[in-house]
Each structure stands twice: as C-alpha cells, then as structure tokens.
Amino acid sequence: MFYRSLLFPDLRMTLDANDDDGLREFCEALHPAVVAEVIDELEPAELWRVLVSCDAELQAEIFGFFEPRLQIAIVDVADRKRLSRLIEEMAPDDRVDVLELLDDEQVESLLPLMAQAERTDIRKLLSYPDGSAGSIMTTEYASLPEEITVSEALDELRIQAPDSETIYYIYILDEGRRLDGIVSLRELIQAKRTATLSEIMHRDVISVRVDDDEEYVARELARYDFLAIPVVDNLHRLVGIVTLDDALDVLEEEATEDAQMQAAIQPLDESYMTTPFFVLAQKRGVWLVILLAAAFLTAWVMQGYEELQRSYVWMAAFIPLVLASGGNAGSQSATLIIREMATSEMDYRDKYFIVMRELRMALTLGAALMALSFGVAICMVPLAEAIVVAVTVFIMVIFGTTAGALLPILFKRLGMDPALMSNPLIAALVDVLGVIIYFSTAIALLGPVAKAVE
C-alpha cells in the first residue's frame, strides 16, 4: 500500500505514453508482489496491457499475486491465446485456483490452447475437493531414483529446477512412483559426491494423504518445521507436495474465518475490502436476523413475567447486567476452547480436562463477580434486592461459562465447525434462560409479589 502512492504516478505516465518498453522495465525492476499491489487499481484492460508487456513467466508471477476478483476481471478482457500461455506458466496449484473461479465455458475455451501435459495435470488437480490436500498441493516437485550418486543428482536437479516449485526437498521414488525416501538439498550439498541417494536418504518419510483436510496438512507442516510435505495417494504414490508458504496462507485464512464466525459473520470468500457490499451485507445480515429471532424469544419469555415486573420495577435496571455477565463469561470460554481446538488436536482426556477446568473457573469467577456485584448493588438497592442481583450474577457466570465450554465441544462432536457457536449466539442462548433465572431467583428470595407495594 505504501509503494502504491509512490510508484503509481510513474506507471500512469508510462501507460499514457504507450511506452511498452517502459512498462516492461517497470515490472522487471520490482518484486512481482509489489508490481501487483501498484497496478491493481488500474482498469482490467489497462492492467492487461501492463501485463502483456512482460514475458509470460513474469506475467504469471504478477498475476498470481492478484486478488481472485481481479483475476476474474482480467480473464474477461484478455485474449485467449496469451491468457492460456500465462496460465500454463503459473504454478499448478495457483492456476487451478484461478480456473476454479471461472465458469466451465471459459475453462473449456482456454484448455485446448494449452499443451496436453498441462491439460491432464489441470484436470487432475481440479478433481480434488475444495479444502483437501489435493486442492492446495502442487505437482511440480523434484524427484529422483535411489540408485544415482549425489554428483549425478546435482546435475539432474539443474534440469528439474525450472519446473519444480522447490528443489530443496528431493523425493526418492521407486518405479511405481511410490515414495521411498526423501533427501534435502542441504544434505545433498553436504554429502560425499560419490555416495548414492539410497545411502543418504531418510526412509521414514512423514507424508499426508491427498484427501486429508488442508488445515491438518498445514498444521503438520508447521509442527515439523518442514518447508514442504509430500502428498500421497492410497497406494502411497507421490502425487504432489504442499509448501510452507501455502500452508501459511491456509492457516491465515482459517484464523480470519474463525474470527468472523466468532463474531457471527458468515465467512467471507475474499478480503473485507474486496467483498462486494451486498454480499457482505448478506453474510452479516443472516446472523443478525437469527440473533434477532433469539432476542424476540427472550422478549416473549419476559412478557410472561409482566406481573412480576410491575411488582418489582427495580429489577429491570439490572437486566443488562445479569445477562452480560453470563454472555461475557461464555464468550471467554468459547473463544479459548475454539482456538485451542483449531490449533491443536485434542483427545478425550484433553476435553475432560478442559470441561473440569472450566467448571472450576466458573465457580471461581462466579464467586468473585457475585461478591463484587453485591458490594456495588447494596449501594443502589435494598439488601434483599442486592442479594437477588448477586446470586443471579453467580448463576449466570456459571451457566455462561459452561455453555461456552460445552457447546463448541458438542458442535465438534456432531461433525460441525465449533466456531459456528459464535459468541453472540452463545450470548443470545444465555439471555433466554438468563431472564428465567433472574426472575426465578427473585421469586425464590422475595416471593411472587412485592410485600409492600411502594
């Protein structure tokens, strides 16, 4: 963003002067990520003019840094021949992401212009379901047979390098393309040049399966501090690799998605800035309507206590307080547990530990807030009423914390995303029962009608 204001005027002038050499120089001088940021405010047709001034490889690199929306817009204005060339040049995982954005007609108009090998690769990658390891892996990895020497391997890597996403891990395959071992380029550089790969390779290769969840794959990569992790099919044949930079993107997206769900927003497919207004309004509105419905349920429950309220008018003043104390305690529990479930695997014992710990926490925090509430309330209302408020706060904190801890675990158990149990939703559920708890406590401690009508 910082670069944009600095470089944009220069680009504008070069474009207006129809200076194609100038445009190429502009693109070549900067990192493709920076070029993409500077030019992304141009009209798609102008943007395409900038791109075609470079060679196809650089075009593909810059194009890969655009937001999906912009990529679609460029596809609409680009000529098929040059565009198919650009897409051929993209990394297999990135280009499949682009093709998945297009409609079938567009894909079918582009595929015939590409080489047979690329087409096969694309069709194969397109077949893996969204969210699987297959959908984020690339097929461009370096592989060698185990019988060659280190020296031969280094020569062979020179040939494979231009077509590999990384050559820092080399996968050793048998004749059936089954994954037999792995050796890092670092180890290769350090090894005796005459050693064979079978002598230096690691045979216990940590791999993931092509249908594993992308988030699990990303966490495995992060856990072992790998640069890439091999992806195998059910015959243990190597079908691709997932690199650390893609894993990082997956984890970042997942964190953003969880943050949105926690705040009762349907996850956005793109960034906040590029999501169209009405898509955003809908993804927020849906949940606001659901929460409004829950709030009307609370209102309806409260109407049932109208006689009591007429008798105990003082009670209304503390309704926001008792409800918030339950909702806030619940948000804390739910957020901690949802994030813990997202970032680490949990077994039965861990969940038991969490539930027990939250119960103890509920009692501790509930007691503390009850004492404080009593201390403040006694300055505002008579003793009996202060007791009703304090006792309700105690019950609400326990109830909110328990709901916040159990509901996400329950949701996960049911095979749903625990983050669906958003904080506002927990608060809304706590509210409904909260008013019942509040009024029941009042009835229990003060009786169903005020003894002396004031």
Add this chain to the structure above:
Amino acid sequence: MFYRSLLFPDLRMTLDANDDDGLREFCEALHPAVVAEVIDELEPAELWRVLVSCDAELQAEIFGFFEPRLQIAIVDVADRKRLSRLIEEMAPDDRVDVLELLDDEQVESLLPLMAQAERTDIRKLLSYPDGSAGSIMTTEYASLPEEITVSEALDELRIQAPDSETIYYIYILDEGRRLDGIVSLRELIQAKRTATLSEIMHRDVISVRVDDDEEYVARELARYDFLAIPVVDNLHRLVGIVTLDDALDVLEEEATEDAQMQAAIQPLDESYMTTPFFVLAQKRGVWLVILLAAAFLTAWVMQGYEELQRSYVWMAAFIPLVLASGGNAGSQSATLIIREMATSEMDYRDKYFIVMRELRMALTLGAALMALSFGVAICMVPLAEAIVVAVTVFIMVIFGTTAGALLPILFKRLGMDPALMSNPLIAALVDVLGVIIYFSTAIALLGPVAKAVE
C-alpha cells in the same frame, strides 16, 4: 497426541528397565517433534534421563519442541554442564527464547560453561527488545563474498551448512558485512559453475531492520513468499535472518492473541492447556470486572428512568433485544476491521473507504432489522410500542456499527492495539447509551407518561 498413547507404554518400560541404549534408539527413530510430544508427560527428572541418552545435537532438537513451562522445569533438574552443552547446540533464536525464560542467576550459571563465541552471540540477541525482528532472528546464516565462483561457493556451503539455519538463501556481504546481494541455492545449482556470484546475485535485496516489529517482519515474509528475510542494522550490515517457520509461529500467536483480546481476555503467554489456573482466572477476571463496572453504569442510568418504567412496564421485555442488536452489529464491524488491520497495511484512503462503507452498511442492516422487528413486535404489543422498538433497533444498529468501526481505528491512531477494543467492551459501551436511546425514543413517541394507565 495420537502418537502418545501408542508409544508411551513402550517408553515407560524402557525407562523402568534403565535401558539407556533403548532410550537413545527410541529418540533417534522418531522425528524430534514426535519424541517431544510423547515424553512431555514424564516427570522433569525422568525426561532429562531420556534426553541425556542422546547426543547433544538431538537433545537440543527435541528440547526445542517443548513448551516453555516444561523447558523451565527441565532446566531446574538438569546438571549445568550437560545443559550448557545442549543450549550451545540449539539454534541461536531458540536458545535465546529459553534463556529469556530463566532468571538472571540461572543464566549466569550457564553462560561461563559455553564457548566465548556463543556467549557473545547470546548476549547480543538477548539485548533486542521482545517483539522486534532482533528477538526472533537467528544469526546462523550462510554468507559469501561476491568475487568467488559458483563452484567455489558450493564447496564453501558444505562447510557452512552445519552451522546455518538455512543454506537455501546465501547472502553476499562486502568487507564491512554490509548486505550487497542475495542468491538462492536453487539459482546457484542452475548457474554455470564458472560464473562469479556477482554475476548472478540479485542486488535489490528486500530486507527488514533489526528494530522492526516482528509481526511486520512475518507479514513481509509471507507477502513475498520468501523462505527467509535478511535483518540489517542501521548501517545496512547483515545481523541475522528470520525464517518462514518462525514467521508462521509469530502470525499464529498473533491470531490467538487477537482472538483472546476480542473476547475480552488478556492475552495468555502460553497455550490454554498449560496456563496455570489462577493466571488464567486473573486474565479473564480483570476484564469481567471492567465489564461488570460498565454494566453497573448501565444499571445506574436505567434507575434514572424508574418512573418511566413504572408507567411503561412493557418496555423491559425488549431491553435485551434492543441492546443485543446494537452489540451484535458492533461486534461484526469491529471484528472485520480489526482483522483487516492485523493482516494488511492501511493508508488513510483505506480507512476512509471502511468508515464510509460501514455507515452505508449500518443504514442497510439497520433498515432491514427495523422492518423485521416491527413485523414481529406488532404481534406482541400495540402499534405505538412496536414502533418504539423498531425505531430503537434502527438507531442501535447504526450506533453499534459506527462504534465498532470507529473505536478500533481510533485506538490504532492513539498507538494502542485496536484489538483491545473487544467485542464485549463495545457491547458494554453501546449498552450504556442504548438504554438512553431506548427510553428517549419512548418519550419522544409516546410522551413522558403512559396516557392510559392499564
């Protein structure tokens, strides 16, 4: 977690049999990350026995995968000599993280046992402030002078490899250790063996400064899809590198911290599972108390309307509803904007765009919820009262959305973490003004007392 139950019994037996060779074999057979997970439930003294069965390098690797709390516990039981050897073997960035956990006395008992070079390196890294690039960088990078050939460079890398965190990027330094260029090992492998590094290196090196914020550094790494980014001092001398796996850890921690702050929890220093109970209770309790204080403010404001409430008893039923509609809309805004600020840099224009967009969103969502509220409320209360509820919902959504959008931006402007503006805090602030809005609307539309006392 899955491995633990499978492998733990085997380990237990080996330990009980005092079979040191067996322990060593156990550690060598598995990835250090897995070993760390399996053994982390042993008592520190037993754990140390497992560790010392391996050579110092493997000890250091396994030790690096433990949680900070466990590292401290092991330091307490380990003998100084072996421990100092283990720490010497750790990567410079990791070992500084460990030393930062210890008290000065412990550090001073360990340092004299280490080699002079390591000591100097440690003291230097310890001097960088927490949260800076310096605090997460490693000093073990591969560097070469520009005049040597590719072939010489490959030989030299064999020597540097064991002491470098990565050899996949090679930094080209002048005599004053100033950063002149960069070449990747991939490019080195592909280059003619007789070329000099000055011919193939990139001279426009993207770097960060040693006092840059760690989160900024992590985002830069992710943005350019680098494996590592060089860290320079103010004379442009190379002082270290930050690798992608460390960047990923920083971003994950940051996301966890933001999620906690959003739910009104003081950020935890360790994971939920390992944070001691009373530390956790305190980090949650502090905010619950602040929110309780805000809620008492709301109660106090409401007490001021007691006469009105006596006259309009029906109003109480809708208090949770009107307050929640403001709070929920505010949570959505705040969450979207805080995450957007965390994941991308924003200039003045972006902020203007966001504020304008949120105002429009507030009107749109407010109008929709007003219509819906009216539709439901009219089935529950007379027309005039339904209008009061619907109009209040409209104002509350606008007010909540605006507060949710503006407060994080304002906090950032004041140099504070925008995530401090947690969703419960926004809701609490909205509540205070919400009751005023609700009662004022009622007075405006229905008059200060009910016309016909029911």
